[in-house]
Amino acid sequence: MSKTTRYVAALAAMAMILAGGAAIHGDGYLLNAAQKTLQRGSVKAGTHDHLLFPVRSVASATPQPWPLHPHYNRQPLSANMERVLDQTEALAFIVVKDGQLLQERYFRGHGRGAVSNSFSMAKPIVGLLLGFAASEAKIRSLQQPVSAYLEGYDEGVAAKLKIVDLIRMTSGMAWDDPEVYNRPLSRTAQLYYVDDLRKFMARQAIATEPGARFHYNSGNTALAAQLLQKATGVSVSQYLSERLWRPLGMEHDAYWMLDRPDGMEKAFCCLSATARDFARLGQFVLQKGNWNGTQLLPSSFIEEALSPSSPHYGYGFRMDNQHAPAFSLFRGIGGQLIIMVPQHNAVIVKLGKTALPDDPTVPLVRAPETYTLVNEVVSGFASVAK
Numbered sequence: 001m002s003k004t005t006r007y008v009a010a011l012a013a014m015a016m017i018l019a020g021g022a023a024i025h026g027d028g029y030l031l032n033a034a035q036k037t038l039q040r041g042s043v044k045a046g047t048h049d050h051l052l053f054p055v056r057s058v059a060s061a062t063p064q065p066w067p068l069h070p071h072y073n074r075q076p077l078s079a080n081m082e083r084v085l086d087q088t089e090a091l092a093f094i095v096v097k098d099g100q101l102l103q104e105r106y107f108r109g110h111g112r113g114a115v116s117n118s119f120s121m122a123k124p125i126v127g128l129l130l131g132f133a134a135s136e137a138k139i140r141s142l143q144q145p146v147s148a149y150l151e152g153y154d155e156g157v158a159a160k161l162k163i164v165d166l167i168r169m170t171s172g173m174a175w176d177d178p179e180v181y182n183r184p185l186s187r188t189a190q191l192y193y194v195d196d197l198r199k200f201m202a203r204q205a206i207a208t209e210p211g212a213r214f215h216y217n218s219g220n221t222a223l224a225a226q227l228l229q230k231a232t233g234v235s236v237s238q239y240l241s242e243r244l245w246r247p248l249g250m251e252h253d254a255y256w257m258l259d260r261p262d263g264m265e266k267a268f269c270c271l272s273a274t275a276r277d278f279a280r281l282g283q284f285v286l287q288k289g290n291w292n293g294t295q296l297l298p299s300s301f302i303e304e305a306l307s308p309s310s311p312h313y314g315y316g317f318r319m320d321n322q323h324a325p326a327f328s329l330f331r332g333i334g335g336q337l338i339i340m341v342p343q344h345n346a347v348i349v350k351l352g353k354t355a356l357p358d359d360p361t362v363p364l365v366r367a368p369e370t371y372t373l374v375n376e377v378v379s380g381f382a383s384v385a386k
Contacts (some may be wrong), residue, residue: 001103005322006134006344007057007356009279013350015301016291018035018172019138020304025369029157032193032194032195036049036052036053036193038186040052043372044181045119045181045192045334046117047091047116047117047334047351047352047353048116048117048272049235049257050115050117050255050257050270050272050297053217053246053258053266053270054257054258054261054262055256055257055258055259055272056235056237056238056255056256056265057237057239057241057253057254057255057256057259058153058241058245058253058254058256058271058273059241059245059246059253060241060245060246060249060250060252060253060254061064061245061246061249062246062249062250063249063251063252064225064249064251064292065248065251066096066100066101066276066279067100067101068100069097069098069100069101069102069382069384070100071102072100072102072103072104073103073104073105075102075380075383075384077105078376078379078380080299080372080376081372081373081376081377082171082295084356084369084372084373085105085107085113085201085350085352087104087354087355087357088335088350088352088353088355088365088369089107089108089206089351089352089353089354089357090105090108090335090350090351090352091106091107091114091116091275091351091352092105092106092107092114092116092274092275092277092349092350092351092352093105093106093107093109093275093290093349093350093378094159094275094276094347094348094349094350095346095347095348095349095383096190096279096282096283096346096347096348096349097344097381098293098328098346098348099139099283099345100154101276101279101322102318102363102384103275103377106275108353110351112274112275113158113251113252114252114274115252115255115272115273115274116272116273116274116275116336116351117269117270117271117332117336118127118269118271118272118278118330118331118336118356119220119269119270119333119334120269120331120332120333120336121330121331121332121336121337122221122267122268122269122270122332123218123221123268123270123316123330124305124314124315124316124317124330125240125244125271125281125316125330126167126221126224126225126228126236126267126268126283126316127224127305127314127315127316127317128168128238128244128297128305128315129217129228129236129240129243129244130142130163130167130228130239130315131295131297131298131301131302131315132239132243132296132297133228133231133232133237133239134301135297135298135301137264138232139163139227139231139232141163142162142163142164142167143162143163143164144162144163144371145159145160145161145163146161146162146163146165146166146227147159147161149227149230149231150223150226150230152202152304153206156206157206157207157208157209157210157292157383158171158205158206158210159214160209160210160211161206161210162210162211163227164315165210165211165220166220166221166223166224166227166313167220167221167224167289167315168309168310168313168315169215169217169220169310169317170210170211170212170213170214170215170217170309171206171215171217171220171223171312171380172206172207172208172209172210172211172212172213172215172219173179173204173205173206173207173215173220173223174204174206174207174208175187175204175215175217175219179215179216179217179333181216182211183251183335183379184291186202186312187217187218187262188217189217191218191222191266191268192266192269192270192278192341194259195259195260195263196259196260196263197222197226197263197264197266201219201222201223201226202248204219204223214309214310214313215310216313218269219268219269220267220268221267221316222266222267222268225264225265225267225268226264228267229264232246235265236256236265236267237256237265240254240256240271243296244281244284244296245277247291247294247296248277248280248281248284249280250277250280251272251274251276251277252273252274252276252277254271254272255271255272255273256270257270257271257272257321258273267333269333274292275349275351278330278338278349278351279347279349280338281330281338281340282330282338282339282347282348282349283347284296284384285302285305285306285317285340285346286340286345286346288302288303289302290299291359298342305317306319306328308321313366314328316330317329317330318365320333320362320365323371324373325341325342325344325374326341326342326343327339327340327341327342327370327374328340329370330363331367331370333355333370334352334354334355335350335351335352335353335354335355335356335367336350336351336352336381337350337351337367337369337370337373339370339373339374341374341377341378344381345379346378346381348373348374350369350373350378355369356369
């Protein structure tokens, strides 16, 4: 698409957004959405939106570069792999085997130090941070009521809402809109662009019995992040830096997009980091919370986080335990993936601009490229072992 075509498309999208103004409840949504759409040249949320929004740094400390596998980048990509990476407009592809970097490829001008939007891969990160808060007794347990930390959840069915319901997606929140960013009137699009997340979330009612039904929505994680900040007394970015980014020796700072300058993290998405550092998060989960011999997070919590409460969803993680080999993953819209394959002690990262159409026969994991990546990478391990 030419620059002129993108500009015209952006203007059309902006007009569509403005036309829906009467149905929006303010929060700076209209102006912010119009400005970002025009700057980006597309109504679609982007992998580099950290350049458009205010951000808060997630500071690293002493980098621990990945050790290179003896077969580092010696394997050619299979035809199937190349096809999937091309179809999903891949930016980065990484394979870590036995704690060593086996494959590392970048595309479309992306590079080792470039950061990219996590989208919903941030959701299990918030789950992990709540695990740290519980292990440090900043919250008593994930079974505590949300009302112990946030106002407005002490009456009716909302009084039954527990912290764990937010990360299991069983809150009962009235949120029936599709989880997409390019439909101007959807709650998720509003959540992405509002300049006051707290005010917006205060209007989202708990409509049905918490814990009764799985219903994926970004509002749950936005609320969980508010609770996390209240419980810890620091920003979500600072807590992530202190509990994971520094201890894991991340090579680069990350950037969490905010609703406004010095505001609240868009913690349901929007953590921009490098592929190598995303891979460390996968390795940390693969090692059940242990890093360099130190148990940073109880292994029992990681096991809980990876135990499905719905058939394929844990504490923000998706999984397919019936596949051979079984795997779990962080997944973000547009084809952002951190996949853990315990049987092969492997982590796979793929960042990109799009995803293949969901396969409804594979609930929640869905994206066909996930299976191609797992199957192709695992089949390639046979040659590495020789």
